[in-house]
Amino acid sequence: xxxxxxxxxxxxxxxxSGAVAAGTRVLVRGWVRTRRDSKAGLSFVNLSxxxxxxxxxxxxxxxxxxxxxxxxxxxxxxxxxxxxxxVASQGKGQSFELxxxxxxxxxxxxDPETYPIQPKPHSPEFLREVAHLRPRTNLFGAVTRVRHxxxxxxxxxxxxxxxxxxxxxxxxxxDAEGAGQMFRVSTLDLMNLPRTDKGAIDFSRDFFGKETxxxxxxxxxxxxxxxxxxxxxxxxxxxxxxxxxxxxxxAEFWMIEPEIAFADLAEDARVAEELLKYVFKAxxxxxxxxxxxxxxxxxxxxxxxxxxxxxxxxxxxxxTDAVEILKKSGRKFEYAVEWGADLQTEHERxxxxxxxxxxxxxxxxxxxxxxxxxxxxxxxxxxAAMDVLAPGIGEIVGGSQxxxxxxxxxxxxxQFGLDxxxxxxxxxxxxxxxxxxxxxxxxFERLVVYVCGLGNIRDAIPxxxxxxxAEF
Amino acid sequence: xxxxxxxxxxxxxxxxSGAVAAGTRVLVRGWVRTRRDSKAGLSFVNLSxxxxxxxxxxxxxxxxxxxxxxxxxxxxxxxxxxxxxxVASQGKGQSFELxxxxxxxxxxxxDPETYPIQPKPHSPEFLREVAHLRPRTNLFGAVTRVRHxxxxxxxxxxxxxxxxxxxxxxxxxxDAEGAGQMFRVSTLDLMNLPRTDKGAIDFSRDFFGKETxxxxxxxxxxxxxxxxxxxxxxxxxxxxxxxxxxxxxxAEFWMIEPEIAFADLAEDARVAEELLKYVFKAxxxxxxxxxxxxxxxxxxxxxxxxxxxxxxxxxxxxxTDAVEILKKSGRKFEYAVEWGADLQTEHERxxxxxxxxxxxxxxxxxxxxxxxxxxxxxxxxxxAAMDVLAPGIGEIVGGSQxxxxxxxxxxxxxQFGLDxxxxxxxxxxxxxxxxxxxxxxxxFERLVVYVCGLGNIRDAIPxxxxxxxAEF
Numbered sequence: 001x002x003x004x005x006x007x008x009x010x011x012x013x014x015x016x017s018g019a020v021a022a023g024t025r026v027l028v029r030g031w032v033r034t035r036r037d038s039k040a041g042l043s044f045v046n047l048s049x050x051x052x053x054x055x056x057x058x059x060x061x062x063x064x065x066x067x068x069x070x071x072x073x074x075x076x077x078x079x080x081x082x083x084x085x086x087v088a089s090q091g092k093g094q095s096f097e098l099x100x101x102x103x104x105x106x107x108x109x110x111d112p113e114t115y116p117i118q119p120k121p122h123s124p125e126f127l128r129e130v131a132h133l134r135p136r137t138n139l140f141g142a143v144t145r146v147r148h149x150x151x152x153x154x155x156x157x158x159x160x161x162x163x164x165x166x167x168x169x170x171x172x173x174x175d176a177e178g179a180g181q182m183f184r185v186s187t188l189d190l191m192n193l194p195r196t197d198k199g200a201i202d203f204s205r206d207f208f209g210k211e212t213x214x215x216x217x218x219x220x221x222x223x224x225x226x227x228x229x230x231x232x233x234x235x236x237x238x239x240x241x242x243x244x245x246x247x248x249x250x251a252e253f254w255m256i257e258p259e260i261a262f263a264d265l266a267e268d269a270r271v272a273e274e275l276l277k278y279v280f281k282a283x284x285x286x287x288x289x290x291x292x293x294x295x296x297x298x299x300x301x302x303x304x305x306x307x308x309x310x311x312x313x314x315x316x317x318x319x320t321d322a323v324e325i326l327k328k329s330g331r332k333f334e335y336a337v338e339w340g341a342d343l344q345t346e347h348e349r350x351x352x353x354x355x356x357x358x359x360x361x362x363x364x365x366x367x368x369x370x371x372x373x374x375x376x377x378x379x380x381x382x383x384a385a386m387d388v389l390a391p392g393i394g395e396i397v398g399g400s401q402x403x404x405x406x407x408x409x410x411x412x413x414x415q416f417g418l419d420x421x422x423x424x425x426x427x428x429x430x431x432x433x434x435x436x437x438x439x440x441x442x443x444f445e446r447l448v449v450y451v452c453g454l455g456n457i458r459d460a461i462p463x464x465x466x467x468x469x470a471e472f
Numbered sequence: 473x474x475x476x477x478x479x480x481x482x483x484x485x486x487x488x489s490g491a492v493a494a495g496t497r498v499l500v501r502g503w504v505r506t507r508r509d510s511k512a513g514l515s516f517v518n519l520s521x522x523x524x525x526x527x528x529x530x531x532x533x534x535x536x537x538x539x540x541x542x543x544x545x546x547x548x549x550x551x552x553x554x555x556x557x558x559v560a561s562q563g564k565g566q567s568f569e570l571x572x573x574x575x576x577x578x579x580x581x582x583d584p585e586t587y588p589i590q591p592k593p594h595s596p597e598f599l600r601e602v603a604h605l606r607p608r609t610n611l612f613g614a615v616t617r618v619r620h621x622x623x624x625x626x627x628x629x630x631x632x633x634x635x636x637x638x639x640x641x642x643x644x645x646x647d648a649e650g651a652g653q654m655f656r657v658s659t660l661d662l663m664n665l666p667r668t669d670k671g672a673i674d675f676s677r678d679f680f681g682k683e684t685x686x687x688x689x690x691x692x693x694x695x696x697x698x699x700x701x702x703x704x705x706x707x708x709x710x711x712x713x714x715x716x717x718x719x720x721x722x723a724e725f726w727m728i729e730p731e732i733a734f735a736d737l738a739e740d741a742r743v744a745e746e747l748l749k750y751v752f753k754a755x756x757x758x759x760x761x762x763x764x765x766x767x768x769x770x771x772x773x774x775x776x777x778x779x780x781x782x783x784x785x786x787x788x789x790x791x792t793d794a795v796e797i798l799k800k801s802g803r804k805f806e807y808a809v810e811w812g813a814d815l816q817t818e819h820e821r822x823x824x825x826x827x828x829x830x831x832x833x834x835x836x837x838x839x840x841x842x843x844x845x846x847x848x849x850x851x852x853x854x855x856a857a858m859d860v861l862a863p864g865i866g867e868i869v870g871g872s873q874x875x876x877x878x879x880x881x882x883x884x885x886x887q888f889g890l891d892x893x894x895x896x897x898x899x900x901x902x903x904x905x906x907x908x909x910x911x912x913x914x915x916f917e918r919l920v921v922y923v924c925g926l927g928n929i930r931d932a933i934p935x936x937x938x939x940x941x942a943e944f
Contacts, residue, residue: 011634011702029734031700031905049733050701051634079905081734107876107906115904132693132897133904135700144701148636155627162483162523164620169935170642170686170709171655171724173942183643183657183679185686187713190656190665190673201662207655207713207723208942214642214657221604221935221944228503228607229522229616230483237642237708241659241679251679252643261521262501262553404579425604425944432587432605433503433551434579463641463693470645470680472693472897 007083013051015086016095024086028056028098029106031136032078034119035071043071045103047080050141053289057089057097058082070105076119077136079107124459131463132472139298142290143459146283147448153282154235154256154444157275163231163258168218170237173210174422181241182213183251214239219257219439220373220426223402226259226437227429233258235444243467247456250445252465259439265375265384265401268438269316269361272388272397275442276359277310283451284310291451299453305392306451312358317351319343319365319382325355342369348387348394359390372412373426374400386440393450399440406430479555485523487558488567496558500528500570501578503608504550506591507543515543517575519552522613525761529561529569530554542577548591549608551579596931603935604944611770614762615931618755619920625754626707626728626916629747635703635730640690642709645682646894653713654685655723686711691729691911692845692898695874698731698909699901705730707916715939719928722917724937731911737847737856737873740910741788741833744860744869747914748831749782755923756782763923771925777864778923784830789823791815791837791854797827814841820859820866831862844884845898846872858912865922871912878902 009027014020030049037043041062048055058080060071074080084100091097109115116122116130117137127134134140155165171185187207188194194202203211218234225232234257241251260271284291284306294302317325326337326347335344343351343362352360364382367374374383388397403409409430413420420427448460458464463472481499486492502521509515513534520527530552532543546552556572563569581587588594588602589609599606606612627637643657659679660666666674675683690706697704706729713723730743756763756778766774789797798809798819807816815823815834824832836854839846846855860869875881881902885892892899920932930936935944 013634029907030702050636051703077905079907106908107902107904109905110878110903117904132696132900135697141700144636144638144697148631148638151637152627152631155624159620159624162485164522164616165623166616166620166934167709167726169724169937169942169944171711171937171942172944174944181659183659184662185655185657187653187655188662190660190662193662207715207939208937209940210942212942224604224944225607225616225934228613230502231523237639239643243679252641254639406582428604430579431582432579432589433549433581435501435551436578462638462697465641465643465680467679468681470641470643470682470684472641472644472646472696 011051012047012049012054012056015056015098016052016054018095020086022086022088022096025084026086026098027081027083028058029081030055030079032074032076032080034076035074037072043067043074045071045074045080045082047082048141050135053138053142053145053293057091057094058084058100058103059097060100060103064100064103066103066105071103074105075109075112075115077109077112077115077117078105080104081106124456128458128464135462138293140459142293143448143452143454144462146287146290146452147460149283149287150279150447150451151235151444153279154275156282157278158231158233158258161231163233164225164229166218166222166225166232166234167236168215168221168234170215171208171212172215172221173208173212174220180216182216183239183241185212185214216240217255217257217441219259219441222257222259222439223426223429223437226261226439227433227435230261231258245467247458248446250457250461250464250466253457253461254444256442256444257439259437261435261437263401263438264436265363265386265438268399268401268440269314269363269386269388272386272399272440272442273314273359273361276388276396279447280306280310280451294452301392302451302453309359309390314388315356315358315360317356317360317362319362322347322351322362326350329355340366340368343387345394348389349391352389352394353391357391359388362387362389367412370400372416372418373402373409375403376408376412384438390450393446396446396450397440397442399438401436401438404430404434404436406434483523484519484521484526484528487528487570488524488526490567492558494558494560494568497556498558498570499553499555500530501553502527502551504546504548504552506548507546509544515539515546517543517546517552517554519554520613522607522616525610525614525617525765529563529566530556530572530575531569532572532575536572536575538575538577543575546577547581547584547587549581549584549587549589550577552576553578596928600930600936607934610765612931614765615920615924615926616934618759618762618924619932621755621759622751622919622923623707623916625751626747628754629750630703630705630730633703635705636697636701638690638694638697638704638706639708640687640693640706642687643680643684644687644693645680645684646692652688654688655711655713657684657686688712689727689729689913691731691913694729694731694911695898695901695909698733698911699905699907702733703730717939719930720918722929722933722936722938725929725933726916728914728916729911731909733907733909735873735910736908737835737858737910740871740873740912741786741835741858741860744858744871744912744914745786745831745833748860748869751919752778752782752923766924773864774923774925781831781862786860787828787830787832789828789832789834791834794819794823794834798822801827812838812840815859817866820861821863824861824866825863829863831860834859834861839884842872844888844890845874845881847875848880848884856910862922865918868918868922869912869914871910873908873910876902876906876908878906
């Protein structure tokens with residue numbers, strides 16, 4: 001529609017997609033990836049704006065007034081605005097390119113030789129040290145777009161099904177499930193701590209009037225909303241102050257926790273299966289460019305295993321049967337398999353990868369190894385818990401039906417040594433209109449790791465927090 | 473499609489919407505709001521499942537086997553499953569009702585007389601004390617659904633326009649802008665604090681190896697992603713450890729912060745206007761039921777002011793002109809109006825409500841009263857900052873074009889007494905391919921307060937955190 005003398009400002013994504021007709025005069029802006037000069041007096045500048053995986057090739061002729069002084073000095077990372085005609089590209093793998101009639105340098109790179117993001121592969125370890133610049137790489141640009149697409153698909157999935165997003169508190173006085181070490185949140189002056197008569201720290205003089213922590217899970221809080229609005233979910237940051245220096249743990253990570261009224265464990269597992277397939281389909285459909293990159297450069301099954309995942313009906317296996325299968329496997333495991341012990345990653349991966357060959361939901365775990373709020377089964381020795389195990393990663397979802405019977409809940413709390421006084425509000429849900437309900441937790445960064453085929457969870461979140469590490 | 477002897481389990485929303493044909497046998501589940509018994513041997517039970525504002529009327533005849541023993545004892549808050557035929561309702565304001573052939577009580581209310589959520593109005597103050605039960609009220613059910621709808625519309629708005637959601641860190645070593653008091657995050661043993669040789673607290677022995685805090689803003693962190701992916705936004709929790717006991721402040725609140733590469737202040741304001749109108753249109757279209765309740769019971773202009781908002785082009789006024797307008801208004805303000813001083817709420821409300829009568833974007837504030845990262849204008853005494861002011865609330869959005877020139881940024885940091893060593897990574901964005909960019913912040917709970925017409929921001933978030941208050 002643009003007249004010959006008007007210029008349309010467009011994203012690289014739109015320039016490359018065919019959405020804008022060849023012959024249109026356009027303006028694109030972005031950052032130089034590479035520059036190559038031909039003997040014929042043309043420079044080919046690959047320009048990325050992050051809107052999609054590919055950069056657009058800007059063809060700059062030596063007739064441009066700033067060709068000698070500027071264009072021939074462009075290096076990786078320089079910022080440009082380039083205007084010209086969009087034309088079908090002759091080069092392979094390129095749909096369109098820009099024949100530039102004007103190139104404006106918006107920002108140079110100070111001391112190009114020391115610029116950390118050179119047009120060559122960098123190790124993930126090095127890039128973590130420059131986490132503020134790593135989104136400029138192919139890898140982290142792709143991770144960011146895929147992470148966004150997964151998150152957006154999560155919200156869409158729940159919204160379309162009538163779930164409400166509930167923002168549970170980050171600062172809390174409760175420890176959710178005694179699940180792990182917590183971070184203290186405080187404004188007390190450490191050089192001058194208030195004390196009680198007995199010499200203890202006087203948290204009544206802290207900001208909230210009591211000792212507070214960062215949440216480890218929004219589940220108990222979101223149950224309140226489930227038991228009024230029926231279908232709800234959390235999607236927010238959670239924390240663990242554990243001294244884990246592994247490739248699978250973060251001190252700060254995002255978690256998705258749906259909570260579903262009137263649902264039993266089978267329904268819970270059905271929703272988890274549907275959710276995972278929905279978000280994987282979304283990323284295959286919407287981020288084919290980035291997924292092709294992951295399959296090419298990071299993990300060769302990145303695409304094929306998601307395609308297999310969305311097609312495969314999940315298997316269901318009871319924990320008790322899983323133990324038998326593992327015992328009869330003839331496999332030597334590092335950790336012994338025994339009824340009553342939790343399954344280790346090696347067991348989980350055997351079940352999903354070798355025994356079944358597709359995702360598996362393991363159900364009904366021994367009550368002693370699961371949290372107090374999980375519903376006791378009629379056998380008296382297992383609870384209605386489930387883990388979803390997937391080939392290539394092991395556990396990806398953990399959930400349960402919740403104990404809705406007050407007397408059973410109280411017995412379980414006593415058994416775990418929990419003080420009922422701390423849980424009066426949670427007990428209220430069982431005193432007032434209790435109903436069967438269930439939910440699960442999905443660690444968002446583990447999902448990103450799985451989809452992208454990453455080797456370290458610290459590369460699945462923009463600014464990873466881990467022991468000794470909270471830069472930027 | 474259901475055969476006469478099958479039963480479809482449906483939400484109350486679907487039962488009332490006409491999506492399910494009259495005559496269908498359905499099962500609904502939810503919680504009793506009220507029960508009324510007629511002399512004709514029928515009980516009318518209003519059942520809510522939170523899927524929409526309205527409850528469905530379940531008509532239970534005295535021919536049901538548990539009529540005498542159970543149905544006549546139902547009280548507010550009891551949980552039911554009711555099965556029967558969906559029929560067009562004779563009652564006014566009701567589209568459909570359920571002629572029950574079976575009513576199962578899932579959960580009773582323990583000691584109905586002391587159940588905090590009685591079928592009568594409760595004060596918001598009282599309901600804050602039972603925040604775990606307040607979603608069961610009409611008010612908080614509506615707030616929850618509207619909050620969800622606003623949040624979902626925010627994600628949709630950005631996704632449709634090619635923005636990527638970036639999860640910036642919650643735990644941070646930087647203080648963003650020196651904007652306010654921060655909460656310390658630590659795992660140090662307060663009874664046994666490690667000390668340096670000089671007697672200071674030895675944070676090298678804390679979890680992250682240095683002193684860490686809860687973030688006050690994701691802006692500086694998200695700029696890294698803006699300067700690689702062009703269009704990004706944050707939507708996450710932020711924190712202020714200020715001892716504010718007002719109806720407008722929370723210690724923990726959610727913030728939305730888009731950051732837009734190649735944008736100037738005018739473009740920034742345009743995106744803010746488009747975003748606000750988009751989410752208000754969404755809530756008017758998708759939550760007409762809840763909005764009618766707010767207009768009826770909470771704030772009579774709740775609907776009309778949003779309708780006016782989405783129709784009105786925003787006015788633009790320069791700060792310098794705004795000061796002149798206020799001085800010439802003849803109005804006596806509590807705070808004097810003077811060039812160089814920040815506008816107070818009374819000034820903002822005069823401008824938007826009385827002078828213009830619709831939303832106003834005030835631009836180009838004195839540089840001394842705005843943050844160091846805002847772009848210095850050519851006049852040398854103002855910065856490219858903006859506030860969006862709206863009738864009925866005052867400031868709702870604050871933003872700016874960012875200072876992309878390293879030399880100017882360094883001068884501004886020196887002027888504010890900031891240590892450049894703490895901001896080396898932020899300075900890198902200006903050393904390496906700097907471009908004009910802009911962004912703004914929208915406090916999500918203030919948006920909820922505005923839309924719902926609430927009197928206190930503590931009612932706009934599920935579990936409010938404020939000085940002395942971190943219950944549940």
